[in-house]
Amino acid sequence: MGLLSIIRKIKRKEKEMRILMVGLDNSGKTTIVLRINGEDTSVISPTLGFNIKTIKYEKYTLNIWDVGGQRTIRSYWRNYFEQTDGLVWVVDSSDVRRLDDCKMELDNLLKEERLSGASLLILANKQDIQGALTPNEIAKVLNLGAMDKTRHWKIVGCSAYTGEGLLEGFNWLVQDIASRIYVLD
Amino acid sequence: MEEDLSNTKEMSGKILDTIAQKKHAAMIERLSNLHQSRLQQSISRKSDSNGPSPFESTKSFLDRFSEAKRSIQNELDRCRQVSDPDSKARLKSELEKISVSISDLERLVSENSYYLPSYEVRSSLKTISELKESLDNVNSEVLPKKKFAFKNKATKKDQTSVAQGPDVRVSDKVVAEKSNFQIRESPGFRNREGGILVKHFKSSEEGDFTLSDLNSCEVRLTGVLRALFIHRLRNCRVFVGPVLGSILIEEVDRCLFMLASHQIRIHHARETDFYLRVRSRPIIEDSSSVRFAPYLLFYEGIEKDLNDSILDGETGNWANVDDFRWLRAIQSPNWSILPDDERVSTVNISNSETPSQSEEI
Ligand SMILES: Nc1nc2c(ncn2[C@@H]2O[C@H](COP(=O)(O)OP(=O)(O)O)[C@@H](O)[C@H]2O)c(=O)[nH]1
Ligand SMILES: [Mg+2]
Numbered sequence: 001m002g003l004l005s006i007i008r009k010i011k012r013k014e015k016e017m018r019i020l021m022v023g024l025d026n027s028g029k030t031t032i033v034l035r036i037n038g039e040d041t042s043v044i045s046p047t048l049g050f051n052i053k054t055i056k057y058e059k060y061t062l063n064i065w066d067v068g069g070q071r072t073i074r075s076y077w078r079n080y081f082e083q084t085d086g087l088v089w090v091v092d093s094s095d096v097r098r099l100d101d102c103k104m105e106l107d108n109l110l111k112e113e114r115l116s117g118a119s120l121l122i123l124a125n126k127q128d129i130q131g132a133l134t135p136n137e138i139a140k141v142l143n144l145g146a147m148d149k150t151r152h153w154k155i156v157g158c159s160a161y162t163g164e165g166l167l168e169g170f171n172w173l174v175q176d177i178a179s180r181i182y183v184l185d
Numbered sequence: 186m187e188e189d190l191s192n193t194k195e196m197s198g199k200i201l202d203t204i205a206q207k208k209h210a211a212m213i214e215r216l217s218n219l220h221q222s223r224l225q226q227s228i229s230r231k232s233d234s235n236g237p238s239p240f241e242s243t244k245s246f247l248d249r250f251s252e253a254k255r256s257i258q259n260e261l262d263r264c265r266q267v268s269d270p271d272s273k274a275r276l277k278s279e280l281e282k283i284s285v286s287i288s289d290l291e292r293l294v295s296e297n298s299y300y301l302p303s304y305e306v307r308s309s310l311k312t313i314s315e316l317k318e319s320l321d322n323v324n325s326e327v328l329p330k331k332k333f334a335f336k337n338k339a340t341k342k343d344q345t346s347v348a349q350g351p352d353v354r355v356s357d358k359v360v361a362e363k364s365n366f367q368i369r370e371s372p373g374f375r376n377r378e379g380g381i382l383v384k385h386f387k388s389s390e391e392g393d394f395t396l397s398d399l400n401s402c403e404v405r406l407t408g409v410l411r412a413l414f415i416h417r418l419r420n421c422r423v424f425v426g427p428v429l430g431s432i433l434i435e436e437v438d439r440c441l442f443m444l445a446s447h448q449i450r451i452h453h454a455r456e457t458d459f460y461l462r463v464r465s466r467p468i469i470e471d472s473s474s475v476r477f478a479p480y481l482l483f484y485e486g487i488e489k490d491l492n493d494s495i496l497d498g499e500t501g502n503w504a505n506v507d508d509f510r511w512l513r514a515i516q517s518p519n520w521s522i523l524p525d526d527e528r529v530s531t532v533n534i535s536n537s538e539t540p541s542q543s544e545e546i
Contacts, residue, residue, distance in 0.1 A: 018298075026433050026450060042495065045465040046450055048509055052298075052306060063298070070450075070470055070509060079288075082296040094393040094412055095433070096371055129411045129430070130392035131371055161430075 015060045017177050018083055020118075022109065023090035024102050025069035028125040031160035032090060033066045036170060041160065046070070050080070057174055074105060081114040085177045086121065088169075091142075093124045093132035093157070103142050110148070119176040120153040121169050128159040152176050243305060246297050250309055253290050257283060257316055265323050276327055280320065287316050371395050371414075377402050386410050386426070388493070393430075396423065405534045407484050409494050413446070424482055424534050427462075427494035443482045443532060445496045451475065458523055461503040462496055469520055470509040476523040479503050481531045 021029045025046065034041045037055050047068040055062045065080050089106055092098075109115065122144070124135040135157040139145070147153060154172050158165030260283050267273055294301075294309045301309075373395030374382045379402065384394070386408030393412035396404060404423040406413075412430040415423070418437045423444070425432075431448035438455050445462040454472040461467060462480035469475060479499060491497040508517035 026431055026448075042447075043464050044448065045507070046448065046468045046509075048468075048507065052310075065295075070452075070468075079292045080295045082298075094371065095414065097395070097397070097414060097416060126412070126430075128391075130390060132393075 015178075017060055017062050017085045017174065017181075019062055019064045019086040019088060019173070020080055020084045021064060021066045021088045021090060022077055023069055023088075024092065024095070024098055024105065026095070027069065027090040027092040027102075028123075028160045029066050029069065029088075029090045032088075032123065032125065032158075032166060033064055035160050035163060036166055057170065060174055060178065062174070077109070078112065078114075081112055084115055084118045085181065086173045087115060087118045088173065089120065089122045091122065091124050091138055092126055093134075093138055094126050094129045096133065099133075099138075099141050106142060110151070116150075117180075119173055119180070120151055121173040122153065122155040123165070123169055124155060124157045125160055127157045127164065128161050152180075243301055246293075246301060247305065250290070250293065250312075253286065253293070254312055254316065257286050257290070258319075260286075261316075261319050261323050264327060267327070273327075280324055280328070283320055287313060287320060290316070373397060373414075374399060374402075374404065381405070391429070407487075407490075407534065409490050413444075415442075424532055426482070426484070426487060426490050427496045429494045441529075443480060445480050445482070445491065445494075447494075447496075459503075460528075462491075462500065463502040464496065464500060466502055466505045466507050468507045468509055469517075472508075472510075473519045475520045477503050477506055477520065478523040478528050481529065483531050483533045484535045 021033060023029055030044050030047050030051065031041050033051070033053050034044065037053055047066060050065055050067040053062075053064045053066065055064060067077055067080055087109070089109070091102055095102075110120075122138070122142070124133070124138040126132050127134075133141070135155050139155050144153065144155060154169070154176075156165050156169040156172070158169055160166070260279070264276055264279055264283070267276060291310075291313050294306065294313065298306045371393055374384075374397075375395065376398045378400045381403045382399075383405045384407075386392070386394075386406065388409060391409070391411050393414065394406065394410050395414045395416070396418060397414070397416040399418045399421050401420045402418075402422075404421060404425070406425045408426055410426075410428050413425065413428050413432045415432065415434040416436060418440050420439050421437075422441045425442075425444050428444070428446035430446070431450070432444055432446045434442070434449070434451045434454060436453045437451075437457050440454075440457045441460075442457065443460040447464040449459075449461060449463050449467040451459070451467065451469045452471055454469065454475050456474045458476045458478065459467070460478045460480050460482075467477070480503065488497070504522055506517075506520050508519050511517035511519060
């Protein structure tokens, strides 16, 4: 089975992308997924386990996995790593106290070999809150400058409440994945 | 394959500049790595499946899935019927094995989900949650003692939860290096003992607020805020106007909270009463002896604040608590509804009532 056959295979699956949403609990993952899918975000209960959403984005079909982030199930994230094309790491930019925790979990995640090829979008969420850290500040705290050079990554400030930044972020992610996987069309 | 590659190269050479070529080469490398890893998995899976292309065949996945499901169900039935004492003694470890098998099955689904039709993914997930539920039922049928055990406060909270796979990651050996970058603190009340702490939020603020390391304090926050973080409170009474976003509570002991919010998460709370109005279901984790009642707060202008934050009107969710550490159909022993006769009556924290020794910021 050569390169071409795998490419054909991918094409047959109608340009699907598998995207994993992770981050600490309360960072806004579920709200973001519902918002980009145009669903009601007024009542969201904390996620136990995970949700899957299939979203059409331009000519792509995104399978978005939204995984619960509370401490008791973080060790469970690894069950979702297989074949992940894009990783969205969501940060609550107003939760200064848990930024250490956030950095540690992100560092752990990026050590995963199975995620080594995935494009990484970091969403500095809740920018609508006065006093929230800016994407620049979040980048410094998370020490993103020291990231593995081979990783494709980007940080974008956003708010799941106002919708600001979400399109920019997902646009980058989808284009980046597409340029890796579907360029031989 | 060589052919195709060189073809592509030729074409690329004509239309792409060198940067694009580099990018292209890197892409091919990544692609072939991805392909390689997919291939390897395919091979490792071929060994125990016999479809023509097991790697991508929905049917072979479904065969494997239903076989595993059947065997788990059989095991569960067997455990349910065990009566002789010898086998009873082994039950606990058998049930643990079943729990591991269910986790494996869940992993199988997530690993294969990238090519499965979404209907199959969803129905497989539904099956898994049903299996988990039957496991919980069997657990509480045949091993009921935990339910009645007297809880020792000092007991470590390491009873395995159903949601946890067998491979719990030890992450605390990773020490987060402190960057020399100075993080500014969010506004809040911190490190106080025995005071009355009062703060009013103007409607223009819409910020977040933190309560942390308070001992024997009374806190009164009026007006609307966007987010509230509560960390390490002992012996405190906390009255808060509506929070438009979420409230995150960690490590509180012997407190009373009166809170209205869209989302409330409670971690590591003990012996604490919560009077809540919530738009979604409140959750507790690693908590015990926590009790719940409806929100009973009053101050001048609270109606408007509640209205503005879409928290007017009782939702009834104060009683719909989910214990993320107790994923079973039967009531969690960690929380209860506060009996009517033990509830406080409506608390009025209007400005006129503010005692003179209060501390305002
Ligand atoms: N102010 C503000 N609150 C947000 C934003 N995104 C999410 N939230 C709130 O944060 C809380 C947690 O959101 P949720 O999506 O459940 O987080 P998850 O645990 O990461 O899935 C909810 O109360 C949301 O309403 C945002 O952009 N701004
Ligand atoms: Mg969620």
